[in-house]
Amino acid sequence: MNSNAAADATSAVPHATPKSKWSKPMPSVLVIDDDRSILALAQKTLSAIADVETAATAAEGLDKLRGGDFDTVLLDIQLPDQNGLAVYCEIREFDRRIPVVFMTIEAASSTAIEAMQLGAFDYIGKPLSVEPLRDLIEKAIEQRQISSVPVAISADDQSADTAGELFIGRAPAMLDVFKAIGKVSKQDVPILIRGESGTGKELVARALYQYSHRGDETFLAVNCAALPDSLLESELFGHEKGSFTGAESRRIGKFEQCNGGTLFLDEIGDMAATVQAKVLRVLQEQRFERVGGNKELTTDCRIIAATNRPLEQMVEDGEYREDLLYRLNGVTIELPPLRERLSDVPALIQFFMSQAKKEFNKPDLEGLSPEAVELFKAYDWPGNVRQLRAVIRRCVLDTVMPVITPDGLPVEVTKGRSSAVPVVRENSAGAGLPELVKRLLEENSTDVYAQANEYMEKYVITEVLKSTDGNQSQAAEILGITRGKLRDRISTYSISLTSNVQVG
Numbered sequence: 085m086n087s088n089a090a091a092d093a094t095s096a097v098p099h100a101t102p103k104s105k106w107s108k109p110m111p112s113v114l115v116i117d118d119d120r121s122i123l124a125l126a127q128k129t130l131s132a133i134a135d136v137e138t139a140a141t142a143a144e145g146l147d148k149l150r151g152g153d154f155d156t157v158l159l160d161i162q163l164p165d166q167n168g169l170a171v172y173c174e175i176r177e178f179d180r181r182i183p184v185v186f187m188t189i190e191a192a193s194s195t196a197i198e199a200m201q202l203g204a205f206d207y208i209g210k211p212l213s214v215e216p217l218r219d220l221i222e223k224a225i226e227q228r229q230i231s232s233v234p235v236a237i238s239a240d241d242q243s244a245d246t247a248g249e250l251f252i253g254r255a256p257a258m259l260d261v262f263k264a265i266g267k268v269s270k271q272d273v274p275i276l277i278r279g280e281s282g283t284g285k286e287l288v289a290r291a292l293y294q295y296s297h298r299g300d301e302t303f304l305a306v307n308c309a310a311l312p313d314s315l316l317e318s319e320l321f322g323h324e325k326g327s328f329t330g331a332e333s334r335r336i337g338k339f340e341q342c343n344g345g346t347l348f349l350d351e352i353g354d355m356a357a358t359v360q361a362k363v364l365r366v367l368q369e370q371r372f373e374r375v376g377g378n379k380e381l382t383t384d385c386r387i388i389a390a391t392n393r394p395l396e397q398m399v400e401d402g403e404y405r406e407d408l409l410y411r412l413n414g415v416t417i418e419l420p421p422l423r424e425r426l427s428d429v430p431a432l433i434q435f436f437m438s439q440a441k442k443e444f445n446k447p448d449l450e451g452l453s454p455e456a457v458e459l460f461k462a463y464d465w466p467g468n469v470r471q472l473r474a475v476i477r478r479c480v481l482d483t484v485m486p487v488i489t490p491d492g493l494p495v496e497v498t499k500g501r502s503s504a505v506p507v508v509r510e511n512s513a514g515a516g517l518p519e520l521v522k523r524l525l526e527e528n529s530t531d532v533y534a535q536a537n538e539y540m541e542k543y544v545i546t547e548v549l550k551s552t553d554g555n556q557s558q559a560a561e562i563l564g565i566t567r568g569k570l571r572d573r574i575s576t577y578s579i580s581l582t583s584n585v586q587v588g
């Protein structure tokens with residue numbers, strides 16, 4: 085593929101480099117320990133590399149955490165008022181990206197191992213040694229930096245080299261989207277992003293956040309379709325201890341955590357009436373109560389919502405509140421499906437291919453043959469950009485040749501323009517598993533487990549979808565996974581759906 089052509093096809097919202105937490109002069113570290121000598125030592129050791137805040141109890145620490153902007157937390161595993169692991173879980177609830185380093189009496193204690201299993205960044209044994217402590221905290225801060233790389237929106241074709249995600253597109257409809265982002269990101273109003281699954285709605289939400297006045301504040305995303313109604317309510321608004329079976333402690337919801345920040349509500353159409361009413365109240369009055377609580381709380385949280393569902397129709401059918409729809413769609417950004425902006429396909433191919441080439445270490449890969457590109461441009465991409473990305477990654481992973489030709493493309497793409505009724509394609513799996521394992525063993529493969537698992541997962545999902553005539557809600561229920569997870573797998577494995585199931 086001509087890289088210049090692809091470069092030309094890449095565009096951007098103008099421009100101001102997105103704000104980053106790292107523009108602040110010093111990273112900041114929170115140290116929570118009831119031993120004053122530890123606090124003093126940490127303060128002295130770390131002050132050269134970070135602003136250090138200290139807290140002597142869990143309650144004080146969590147308070148400071150919520151009121152601050154910390155890049156790493158150094159946490160004692162045994163605090164007087166709360167178990168360190170419980171504190172850790174609350175920190176994760178608040179912001180999953182903050183690395184937490186535990187301090188333990190015995191460096192290899194079982195609690196420390198448990199903490200690592202829960203996802204802690206690392207642990208360090210007491211008594212603390214100055215240099216290992218500084219090195220570890222530096223590493224943690226660096227990790228935080230890496231995980232906070234913003235979505236870049238750039239005209240630069242060095243796109244794939246950028247650590248963050250880029251927003252590719254030059255089709256007129258995408259330029260309108262970029263303009264809209266530029267226009268409304270600084271206005272503190274709710275925004276509704278509409279478009280089919282996989283068109284990039286979450287990318288738009290993150291770009292809106294990064295270019296807003298709240299770009300240095302919290303950004304949290306909730307997929308409303310991924311949780312059952314009762315859990316969604318508690319996820320969004322929190323709950324009081326004992327408010328329902330299993331509510332063993334108070335939980336702070338996303339609206340509260342996100343005070344001052346931006347909350348992205350994905351799949352906003354998938355909400356029970358009770359949750360719709362509570363969300364509407366937050367939009368109107370910024371007020372809500374935790375589940376099982378009487379105390380009225382307030383939040384200053386910008387809401388960005390997304391949906392691929394026909395909300396107007398749902399209002400007509402009595403499934404969705406009209407007042408909520410009007411509150412949400414004051415400003416709407418519409419993302420066109422990929423089939424309506426096929427001119428963006430070459431740039432997207434190049435972007436995803438360069439990423440995959442690096443990730444899968446395929447230095448000899450040159451690109452896609454012109455015939456293959458034509459087929460990509462002729463296909464209608466029912467799964468939109470997410471599907472295109474999954475197909476490219478699969479091709480790059482599978483190819484043993486420097487150029488990917490039509491032979492290396494999935495059958496739905498090579499069939500030319502796909503029919504309006506997509507198909508659940510037969511996966512020749514199931515019976516083929518023993519052969520696959522045998523072949524992988526013969527090839528001295530070192531990822532037999534991953535490949536066999538993928539093969540099985542694809543088979544199981546395809547079979548269940550066939551049994552439900554492509555109905556995803558039923559299939560998710562039968563499989564015992566959320567609809568969000570199912571959608572993700574369908575897209576990853578490029579499974580196409582129909583209500584009239586055929587075997588390809």
Ligand SMILES: Nc1ncnc2c1ncn2[C@@H]1O[C@H](COP(=O)(O)OP(=O)(O)OP(=O)(O)O)[C@@H](O)[C@H]1O
Nearest residue numbers: 250251252253280281282283284285286287469470
């Ligand atoms: N214009 C684009 N440029 C680069 N990558 C893109 C673009 N649009 C989408 N993507 C990528 O495609 C994938 C799907 O995008 P995203 O999750 O934003 O879609 P979505 O519309 O929110 O989907 P869903 O409705 O299923 O949640 C992501 O990996 C995203 O980074």
